[in-house]
Amino acid sequence: MSTPREYPSDSGSSGRNPDVRAAGPVGTADRADPGGPRRRYAVVGLSNRGVASFVRPLLGVSVAGRTDTDNSDDSALGYGASADDFSGHGELVAVLDIDRARADTFAATILPPGHPEVPIYAPEQFDDMVRDVRPDVVIVTSPDHSHARYIEAALAAGVDVISEKPMVATAADAARVLEAERASAGTVRVTHNLRYTARHRQIKRMVLAGAIGRPLHVNLDYHVDIRHGASYFLRWNRERANSGGLTIHKSTHHLDLISWWLADAPSTVYAVGGRDYYGPQSPHRPEGAVAAQMRERDPYYLAQRGSGTFHDGADEARRGLFDLPYEVQYPAGKDLYLYDDEIDIEDHVATLLTFASGATAAYAVDFSSPWEGYRATLTGTHGTIEVFTGRTPAGEALPGSGQVTHRPLFGPAETIDIESVSGGHDGADPLMRRDLFVGPDSESEALRLGASAREGALAVAAGEGIWRSIAERRIVDVAELLQIPSDPTPHATRR
């Protein structure tokens, strides 16, 4: 198919669920009518995540005669790939990316044969794009720091937004987005997909059903393994200016999950932590190694060898999923190492949070662990819910993984096995996509699975609270960072 050689420069064209054991997938029977008109989507950022999780499902490429081997690829699943086909519900009407070569490769290799040409725009042409193609929805899947400007511009044009998490990279940007949404006919939905994981929905149902009484405390001890964790330090995420740091880029997942379980809003944050695995002071940096020797002598490189997690070198521009090149982000000749001076973010933190209605949380995360997963305990006035899930870097499940245990204060404990579900992020992404592209079903509505701009903003502000608390050695007020009054969502289980 043909694609324009240049960017176009001008227009011209809560309820309670009584059954705390029901852990099945979100159903589709009661969703919005799929025969309705197709919505027009413009995608900003042809990222691994954007292409795997939104663009390909919108194009329905898996049913258009293309091979779909990516679905058996763990790395693609980590970005939410699946064989979903939403081409009957939506159409891709434009893409925008800073990297023209990447966008051209996308158009040449991923658009299915016979698909109408999809115009490609550059960042400064966002307004032209909206004027030219009149999208119903802009999906923002570019690096975190760039979300705010696109969300604000879409809202200014009255267009709905689906934003990848974190909604934005700073609390100040979050405050501006909330203001822009208030003034707009458009709305923002944030892809906090962790809510959709089967065991997380199970826990939410149990909390709503009063299984632990009034929630008092959540303990979440999260570990990101030596491959996945290290990989952030070899990508744009490693600089705060790009990602807000991992306390925003990654922890917004966890902070939102805790807030959602509690149906509450984070109020204050106190944190300690730092950078002790990566960066120039790392104890793992091979002594005296020059760049060329790094891959042979570095324990992180050696531990991921054969998995393809890290890039091989910088003789050519790095390539991502679906073989799309990153000519701008990771050009030929610019190699990145785990020990570079520009790394300026934390790689482990421990945090105490208070919530608006009095609950608390203890949250710790590290990005260099021998296993990946978490232990969580939710404690309430009438009992606890405990969950553990973990796997080795090679993907073997650790014993006891995936079970949820309910321990009523005065009764026998009950352990619930959660079925493992296929699809990106333990089956969360396919369900979230259905909500976004087709519409929420009754369970999505009862559990409030979709995340709003306000919830996205609170997660970002709590994440910024973590790094600010560490840097400034003080308790940080979340509402103050957002310049909004604290106004907690009413707690569903409060008496």
Ligand SMILES: NC(=O)c1ccc[n+]([C@@H]2O[C@H](COP(=O)([O-])OP(=O)(O)OC[C@H]3O[C@@H](n4cnc5c(N)ncnc54)[C@H](O)[C@@H]3O)[C@@H](O)[C@H]2O)c1
């Ligand atoms: N919800 C999840 O589970 C999940 C998983 C992975 C990534 N994400 C999010 O998805 C987004 C993309 O992350 P990724 O790692 O897949 O990205 P990526 O590094 O694979 O791709 C980034 C893309 O954005 C383009 N780009 C860079 N700067 C730009 C700008 N200023 N304007 C427009 N385009 C620009 C790059 O050329 C590239 O195509 C991030 O917000 C990330 O936090 C979410």
